[in-house]
Amino acid sequence: MTTLPSLHSLDRAQGARIWLAAEAADMRCGFDRLAERVRKVIGQDPLGGHLFVFRSRRGDRLKILVWDRDGFVLWYKRLEAGVIKLPQPEAGARSVELRAGELAMVLDGIDMSRLQRVPRYERGGPRISV
Numbered sequence: 001m002t003t004l005p006s007l008h009s010l011d012r013a014q015g016a017r018i019w020l021a022a023e024a025a026d027m028r029c030g031f032d033r034l035a036e037r038v039r040k041v042i043g044q045d046p047l048g049g050h051l052f053v054f055r056s057r058r059g060d061r062l063k064i065l066v067w068d069r070d071g072f073v074l075w076y077k078r079l080e081a082g083v084i085k086l087p088q089p090e091a092g093a094r095s096v097e098l099r100a101g102e103l104a105m106v107l108d109g110i111d112m113s114r115l116q117r118v119p120r121y122e123r124g125g126p127r128i129s130v
Contacts, residue, residue, distance in 0.1 A: 018051045018098040019044060022089040025054035027061050031072045034065045042095040046072075053103070059083035062107075077107070085111040 019042050029037070034054060035046035044050060052065045060083050064075040077084075086106060089096040098106075105112060 016049055016051070018053065018100065018103050019095045020053040020086060020089070020098055021055075022094050022096065024057040025063070027054075027056045027063065027076075029054075029063075031065070031074055034063065034074070035072065038065065051103070053086075053098070055084060055086055059086075082109075085109075085113065087112045 019038075021037065021041050023041065025034070025037060034052070037054070038044055038046040038052045042052060044052070046052065046065065047067045049067055054063045054065070055061070060079045062077045062084050066073050066075075084106060087096055087098065087102065102112060105115075
């Protein structure tokens with residue numbers, strides 16, 4: 001059974017990033033159509049080892065696409081009740097970058113819009129706050 005990389009390893013990996021597509025995706029999409037959406041909507045290389053998160057229109061399903069050395073891995077979650085609360089991208093944004101901890105909270109059912117991040121120093125470029 002293949003699982004997602006550990007969140008700890010994602011936080012430590014400099015190259016691994018997590019991208020959330022701003023618009024809903026058709027959950028009938030498989031590997032190839034999602035990889036194409038990564039190129040066109042998110043503007044990234046689907047073979048780059050990053051995680052790409054897609055949500056359904058109703059918000060009760062989530063797919064995560066990642067390239068794993070020799071092929072794509074597709075992780076799929078369907079809630080039996082309720083919806084997945086995802087961060088809202090800025091107006092006009094096609095995607096938003098998430099931290100591994102933020103993805104963990106989303107998958108655990110935490111509503112990120114109700115949380116407030118404490119300002120901290122961060123070396124490098126600005127990250128999107130949720």
